Amino acid sequence: MTTDIDDEETIRQVVERLEKKFPDIPRAQIENVARAEFTGLADRPVRDFLTILTERAAKKRLKKIGDRDPATYAPPEQSD
Numbered sequence: 001m002t003t004d005i006d007d008e009e010t011i012r013q014v015v016e017r018l019e020k021k022f023p024d025i026p027r028a029q030i031e032n033v034a035r036a037e038f039t040g041l042a043d044r045p046v047r048d049f050l051t052i053l054t055e056r057a058a059k060k061r062l063k064k065i066g067d068r069d070p071a072t073y074a075p076p077e078q079s080d
Contacts, residue, residue, distance in 0.1 A: 011038055014055045022062045029065070034058045 014034045019027055037057035041050055 007038065007042065010051045010054065011035055013051060014038070014058060017055060018058055018062060021059065022066055025062055025065055030058070030062060033061050033065075037061070 011031070011034050015027065015031045018030050018034065022030060034054060038050070038054045041053050041057065044050070044053075
């Protein structure tokens with residue numbers, strides 16, 4: 001069974017939930033982490049759990065970021 005939720009919608013949902021859990025981390029950084037985790041999981045054979053797997057992996061990374069001083073948050077890198 002597969003879902004009809006597209007990739008961008010999945011990322012958007014994850015980012016919205018993570019923003020509430022990590023209010024001190026900039027949205028752009030949360031989105032960057034969520035996209036990176038999603039990309040790493042997107043080619044897995046079972047896509048039904050992509051949203052929850054992306055959120056869990058991003059949450060783990062954001063917890064590490066959240067443990068640092070907010071003044072050290074770096075903006076996400078922009079690719080050219």
